[in-house]
Amino acid sequence: MSHEAPSSAGPGGPGSVGSPGPTVDPAPSVYPQAWPPSPYAQGPQAPRSGVHFPEPAGRVAEPVGSLPSAASGGWSPPGGTRPAPPAPVQMPPYGYRYREMPAYPAPRFPPQAPPPPRRRGGPPPGWVMALGAVLVVALVVLASLAYLQDRNAEPTAGPGTAEMPTDDGYGRPNTNADGRFTGTHLSEQLNAALAARDRDAFFRYVSGDAVEPLSLWWDNMGVLGWSRGVFSMQGLQNSSYRDNTAVQSVQLGAVTAGSPAIPADSDHPDAGREYAPVNGYRATIAVSDDGASGMITGWEVEEDPAPWDLEPLYAVITEHSVVAGYVDEVALIDSVAEPAEESAQWVVERYETETGVANAQRFLSFYSEDMDTFNSWFINPDELDGWTGDRAGTLFPQSRPFPGPGIGEDIATGGWNTTAGGVVTVGPNGLAYGISDTQDTITHEFIHAIHEVNVPEAAYAGSPVTEGWATYNESLFQGHGTYATRLSYTGRVLRDCVEDLDGSFPSERDFEDVEDVGCAYSLSGSMYAYAESLGIDVFDLSDTALETGESLPRTAMEIADTDLTAEGWTAWLEANFG
Structure with a gap:
């Protein structure tokens, strides 16, 4: 499954955000993305790749670019507290859609002192007025003398102004306590520090309550093998700012070992660029330089928190996979690392063989056997109803940074409407039925992840398109290249579903009923198998449908001038699986 706003998923197995948990035979998943999901089931394991995993204790992630095919690992930093959950985000009832441009909250300013009470009664006596005039003249004279004495004096620091570095000519107090905030210099300095992974340079602009959460983020990026980070507003x-303080929505992210880097020889519009997935935060900034710079003094998660925002991470990095979780589940992470590498390698090789290029070469996934931990990642507690709370696995599509000062041209920017790949999460229901079932779930979600990367700006395609594509490929993984074998979970489910065909293609409504969602997954996947039997390029079919939001029959007519009919599909299913 992937996550953006799914409304249902399958029993347990590969899924995206929102794969319902399995019953005895885990079923498929739904596909959420910044919001869709998915689950699936059990099947034969692919041959092991023989990746060697070193001892976990005390290992530190190595920089990207020098990663061995085996692993890197844990961190033991100070503990952190979980931020309060953000306000719920409105999502569509189900399906696959990028979030809309957020509405930014008005800046929060310190309370202003009430005005002095108005004097009651008539005008003051004449002697009072005369004395007042003398005092005013005296004050004006004194002020003029002070100005003449030092006309070039620097403005004084206003309340809330933090001490900043001044070696580059910035870090000067504001000339007015209220004004417009641009943060140009601050963004440039933070991005320079993030590009160089220069911790000291970065934390020169961080103080107070912001130090602890940003230290946790920085250390966790190291565990994930980051090569650089990005900051944008x-x-x-x-x-604007008032009383020298701004409260600003910002984005912070990084190119980790699991972030897509689009090959230069790809026909992808971002060929040669790297993705730096970002999350949204709210920064409190002590403003300087009349709005051009400042010091970050407060930091909180503005959206649903990512795993790296909550607790110290442990990770194993292999050639095609980054498997991560919290430091109290090291044994789990180590046990999943090799199967995840096999699934990732299979996905990469399938795309390279069939299309000539795999636009994602490594995938990032998080695992936990604790349901509360699993449900704390990228999801709003108010969405944990129905199958969403029982899902096996999910892909959460990630966003790109907005363009901003100091962000390199080789980083793909764009904002919320464009993808930066996705992060897979797998929970207790995806781990409960043995490693073979878990590996099916992982493969399903990695297919969602590369599908996201292939289509930088997707339309609302719906579950038959997205979940069908992941389920079709999952079945090929289970069958070692053969679709829907009799002994595979997908093959068994499909044969049961063919007996109850009503002659129509699966629809989004078929994914709403948790009891029957397994058929929705399997039958949607079979549409791709049928299309391939007609000579249609199913990789082009899946990408084009995701990009345009059109149904598979309409897309098949547009790209291949082939009539994909329900009658033909039904007859093909009955002949092969009836």
Whole structure:
């Protein structure tokens, strides 16, 4: 499954955000993305790749670019507290859609002192007025003398202004306590530090309550094998500051070992660029330089928190996979690392063999046997109803940074409407039925992940398109290249579903009923198998349908001038699986 707003998923197995948990035979998953999901089931394991995994204790992630095919690992930093959950985000009832441009909250300013009470009664006596005039003249004279004495004096620091570095000519107090905030210098300095992974340079602009959460983020990026990070701001057209303080929505992210880097020889529009997935935060900034710079003094998660925002991470990095979780589940992470590498390698090789290029070469996934931990990642507690709370696995599509000062041209930017790949999460229901079932779930979700990467700006395609594509490929993985073998979980489910065909293609409504969602997954996957039997390029079919939001029959007519009919599909199913 992938996650953006699914409304159902299958029993347990590969899924995206929102794969319902399995029963005895785990079923498929739904596909959420910044919001869709999915689950699936059990099947034969692919041959092991023989990746060697070193001892976990005390290992530190190595920089990207020098990663061996085996692993890197844990971290033992100070503990952190979980931020309060953000306000619920409105999602569509199900399906696969990128979030809309967020509405930015008005800046929060310190309370202003009430005005002095108005004097009651008549005018003051004449002697009072005369004395007042003398005092005013005296004050004006004194002020003039002070100005003449030092006309070039620097403005004094206003309340809330933090001490900043001044060696580059910035870090000067504001000339006015209220004004417009641009943060240009601050963004440039933070991005320079993030590009170089220079911790000291970065934390020169961080103080107070922001130090602990940003230290946790920084250390966790190291565990994930990051090569650089990015910082950008949102909604600057509305930004202002008062009493030398701004509260600003910002984005922070990194190119980790699991982030896609689009090959230069790809026909992808981002060929040669790297993805740096970002998350949204709210920063409190002590403003300096009349809005051009400042010091980050407060930091909180503005959206649903990512795993790296909550607790210290442990990770194993292999040639095609980054498997991560919390430091209290090291044994689980180590046990999943090799199967995840096999699934990732299979996905990469399938795309390279069939299309000539795999636009994602390594996938990032998180695992936990604790349901509360699993449900704390990328999801709003108010969405944990129905199958969503019992899903096996999910793909959460990630967003790109908005363009901003100091972000390199080789980083793909764009904002919320464009993808930066996805992060897979697998929970207790995806781990409960043995490693073979878990590996099916992982493969399903990795297919969602590369599907996301292939289509930088997707339309609302719906579950038959997205879950069908992941389920079709999952079945090929289970059957070692053969679709829907009799002994595979997908093959068994499909044969049962063919007996109850009603002559129509699966629809989004078929994914709403948790009891029957297994058929929705299997039958949607069979549409791709049928299309391939007609000579249609199913890789082009899946990408084009995701990009346009059109149904598979309409897309098949557009790209191949082939009539994909329900009658033909039904007859093909009955002949092969009836």
